[in-house]
Every structure is written in C-alpha cells, then in structure tokens.
Amino acid sequence: MLHSRTKHRGRRLRGNFDRLGDSITPTRFGSRNSFVERGDEGKVEGHNSLQIPVIGRALNRLGPKGRFLGIALIIAVGITLFWVYTERKIGADYLVADRHNPAQISLGRTLYRANCAFCHGDKLEGKPGWEEAYPRGGRPALPLNGDGTIVRLSDHDLFNVTKYGGQSFSPASYKNDMPGFEMQLSDADMWAILAYVKSTWTEDVIEEQRAATEERND
Numbered sequence: 186m187l188h189s190r191t192k193h194r195g196r197r198l199r200g201n202f203d204r205l206g207d208s209i210t211p212t213r214f215g216s217r218n219s220f221v222e223r224g225d226e227g228k229v230e231g232h233n234s235l236q237i238p239v240i241g242r243a244l245n246r247l248g249p250k251g252r253f254l255g256i257a258l259i260i261a262v263g264i265t266l267f268w269v270y271t272e273r274k275i276g277a278d279y280l281v282a283d284r285h286n287p288a289q290i291s292l293g294r295t296l297y298r299a300n301c302a303f304c305h306g307d308k309l310e311g312k313p314g315w316e317e318a319y320p321r322g323g324r325p326a327l328p329l330n331g332d333g334t335i336v337r338l339s340d341h342d343l344f345n346v347t348k349y350g351g352q353s354f355s356p357a358s359y360k361n362d363m364p365g366f367e368m369q370l371s372d373a374d375m376w377a378i379l380a381y382v383k384s385t386w387t388e389d390v391i392e393e394q395r396a397a398t399e400e401r402n403d
C-alpha cells in the first residue's frame with residue numbers, strides 16, 4: 186500500500202519535470218497554442234523587465250556578468266550619493282565646531298581631505314620648515330594638529346582665517362599664503378572642518394587654546 190503510493194507520487198513528480206523540460210507546461214485552457222504564447226511572453230517579459238529602455242537595452246547587451254557589474258555599480262553610486270547627502274544634511278546644521286559630534290567631524294574630515302590636506306598634510310602636520318622665521322612672509326603651511334601656533338587662535342579666529350584667508354589678518358609687509366575659502370565652502374562646511382581639526386587635539390591643547398583666548402577676552 187505504502188509502496189504503491191510512493192511510486193505513484195514519484196511518477197507524478199517525474200511527469201511534472203518532463204513537462205517543464207519540454208517547456209510545454211499546460212495552461213488553464215490546455216490548448217497547444219497557448220503553450221507557444223506562454224513561451225513568447227516569457228521572452229518579451231525579459232526585455233521589458235527594466236522600465237528605462239536605454240538602460241535596459243544596454244544591460245541586455247552586456248550579458249549576465251556585465252549586467253551584474255552594471256547593476257552593482259549603479260547601486261554603489263546610489264549609496265555613495267545618499268551617504269554624502271545625509272552627511273551634508275546632518276553636518277550643515279552646525280555653526281560651531283563641536284569636537285564631540287561624529288556627524289560634523291565626519292563631514293569635516295571629508296572636506297579637510299579635499300580642501301586642506303594638500304597644504305596642511307594628511308595628518309594635519311603642516312609643511313616642513315614652518316617653525317623657522319619668515320619676517321616677510323611665505324611661511325609654509327602651519328600644523329593644525331595643535332603642534333604649532335594654532336592654540337593662540339580662538340574658534341572664531343580659525344573660522345575667519347579659513348574663510349577670508351591669512352592676508353586679511355597680516356600686515357601688508359607680510360605675505361601670507363593661506364588662501365580664503367569664502368567662495369568654495371559654506372560657513373557650515375568650514376565649521377565642520379574646524380570640528381574635525383579640533384577632534385585631533387588632546388585635552389591639553391584644548392586647555393591651552395582656552396587659556397590663550399580667555400587672556401585676550403576673545
């Protein structure tokens with residue numbers, strides 16, 4: 186009894202696979218014509234699965250491997266744009282340099298690398314020779330990591346130097362090579378960079394800055 190039922194089920198299964206193999210799965214109406222139509226539909230569906238025809242056609246031409254890479258690339262670009270957008274949105278709300286704010290620091294790090302690292306260094310270490318005397322100017326970029334003279338500047342000084350450039354705050358006889366970023370960066374962008382800069386400072390440097398700027402009633 187049990188034996189014969191198993192056999193029966195086995196035959197039924199095999200029957201289904203047979204039909205799949207022939208690609209003539211019966212439709213509800215069971216006519217031979219409808220088998221053919223179904224097959225065609227399947228193909229058409231494949232072409233139409235992407236709504237944007239140009240991209241769809243391009244992807245079809247790429248083949249399965251290329252299609253996979255293409256889609257992976259589109260997704261990667263999408264994620265990157267979304268990430269940059271949210272980072273900007275979160276960071277853009279702050280007009281102070283908050284060295285404990287991860288979103289602002291993260292935005293600042295990205296902007297620092299794009300705008301400042303070229304002169305001030307990947308580790309904010311400045312350019313060699315910055316500590317020498319340059320009475321007429323032309324000093325190499327100073328360190329921003331707390332090693333140099335930066336502690337004598339308040340947050341507002343740092344912001345103003347970044348926005349308007351060093352020359353605005355130097356005597357005419359001194360050539361200050363720190364450019365201003367008024368045209369390239371928003372105020373919030375510059376505060377974010379300063380939050381990142383200050384996030385690299387030790388508590389001692391923070392304290393030094395506080396003492397120096399309090400003395401001047403800044």
Ligand code: HEC
Nearest residue numbers: 300301304324325326327334335343346347351361362363
């Ligand atoms: C083209 C090179 C260059 C770029 C790019 C640059 N800087 Fe500077 N920066 C300098 C130089 C040179 C000085 C020193 C000027 C001097 O004292 O004569 C300086 C000085 C400074 C100072 C004053 C430091 C102090 O101790 O007085 C700050 C703050 C500063 N830069 C911030 C920035 C920030 C923030 C950025 C990016 C948004 C930036 N800099 C991009 C060249 C550059």
